[in-house]
Amino acid sequence: MTKTPEGREDSAERPGAIDARPVRHPWQWVGVVVIAILAAMLINSFVTNSKWDWSFVWRVMEYRPVLEGLVKGTIICTVASMVVGIVLGILLAIMRLSTNPVLRFVSFVYIWFFRAVPRYVLLVVLGVGVLYLYPTLDFGVPFSKELGHFIGLDDGATFYTLDVKSISSGIIVGIIGLGLSEAAYMAEIARAGLLSVDTGQEEAASALGMSRGKAMRRIILPQAMRVIVPPTGNETIAMVKDTSLLSAVPVSTELFFQANAVANSTYLVMPALMAALIWYLVVCSVLMIGQTYLERYFGRGFGSQSSNSRQGAPGRLRQLAQLGGGGK
Amino acid sequence: MTDTRDPRPLVRALNVSKHFHGVEVLKGIDLDVAPGEVVCLLGPSGSGKTTFLRCINQLETIDGGRIWVDDELLGLEEKNGRLLRLHDKRIAKQRREIGMVFQRFNLFPHKTAIANVMEAPVQVRGVDKATARAEGMALLERVGLGERSHHYPSQLSGGQQQRVAIARALAMKPKLMLFDEPTSALDPELVGEVLDVMRELADDGMTMIVVTHEIAFARDVADRVVFMDGGVEVESGPAREIIANPQHERTKSFLRRILAEQNESAVPQGGAAGPDGGEAAGQSAGAQAE
């Protein structure tokens, strides 16, 4: 055998470029044809079956109470209860990992309780119970009323009294209920995230003289976010759907409740429900796109992403950071 | 210890002991390190070298003895004749004066090289960002990584990551630098570049305590070596003397083993670790080099 430095020329004993027929997958094509036929039938039915009544679906989607329900009941409630859930969940996770046994126990009991209670039941109980048990909320020195009775003072040291009836437009109760319940799940997610960060990171931070709080905020949480964000995205999407439980409180400014109301008053049940369904699809799709960007932001510096996305991303990442979408 | 050299050492450890779950890992270690001195800790795996370094940086609390750095008692204070443990905040403050370089680098993976270096000055010392950036860039230049300042750790080689880690520790302007086997996690051809940076640091007069298995480095750079085994100091003295002429049987066998291993892997150091061919000269390389 003669070795040429290039070794590129084709010859009998030195094979050249490969020009081979790719493997054929006939059954895949059969599958594609079957799916295409089914899809065509479905679209045909959408177009030809007048009972779908698409023009009415669009009108319901734009109908004011439905839109109001979408914004206040679905979107705002999702955002607010996820904020409550995430903040409280991270706190619970930090407590759960603390060296203090009391904090660990409290966190454990909280998670145990809220994971065991169904959301629907929780919302009913809160809707009924808050008003019944605590018609007013007093802000002041704890137990000052009880102590005040002994001294002869009437009001103890209450600074501010909140009339629960006035705020319980139901939505607040709904947000609290969904948020408290979410916190239990977020706590487990955040705990997994915190545990995923190498202990060397906290040691490096302390070796530089950082306090534990600062090490948590600047070093550990941002890295834990890489593990926390994907399941949190799933939780947020689940929360969008769970806002349809708000009618249990009861809350009426909510997407499904309003669509249902239209269905009941017009007897055009399917188109009205389709309107709600399409809105849920739209909101969840937008969230999924947002989740992709968040995952990319918190995945920066980790080898898991392809070099392509890293190269294309900086501009968009900066925008995202400016939006405050980060874990600040 | 009857140390006559410096009456005021930068580091003074007296009778330091530490146990984990009842197992005594450090059994009364004494060590004085003068300002500007470079001390290498040698010893077989499990002898307590890492633990001792971590005690100096208070990543572990000691169970007995005392450690002073720059005349300040670490982790404890005396009040009305009683000894009190210091609050976390005071401990964090004491740690700022001590830089630490880890075996596994422990860079912050979500931050670029320059952000890693700037983090502590900005967050801990409250230096403004522009100053911290300028100083950080100067440090990265110093370790030969000025061009890589915007790379994430995952985009750097092990040797480059360790050099960033050294720059990060230096950014806090520490009085003392601790190195825990800084080259043990590196591919052999990357060891030299890190040792070079450490050598320069030593030449610039930094006080350093270095745990290492690089015998050539210890011999050439350290003023003193301390040989540890089983949580006690077996022997210590001027680096060249101890390595060339160990007195204790345990030191002898350890050096023999280490040097044999290092010759076996027989990796040329790419000229980076200095032109000392003594390394390849057989098992008692250290002895013959003088």
Ligand SMILES: Nc1ncnc2c1ncn2[C@@H]1O[C@H](COP(=O)(O)OP(=O)(O)O)[C@@H](O)[C@H]1O
């Ligand atoms: N956090 C810990 N918990 C329990 N044992 C430990 C811990 N850290 C170190 N040890 C033990 O202490 C001994 C000394 O360890 P180390 O200081 O890492 O030795 P070296 O760095 O010299 O190899 C070993 O036997 C090790 O198993």
Ligand SMILES: [Mg+2]
């Ligand atoms: Mg070690």
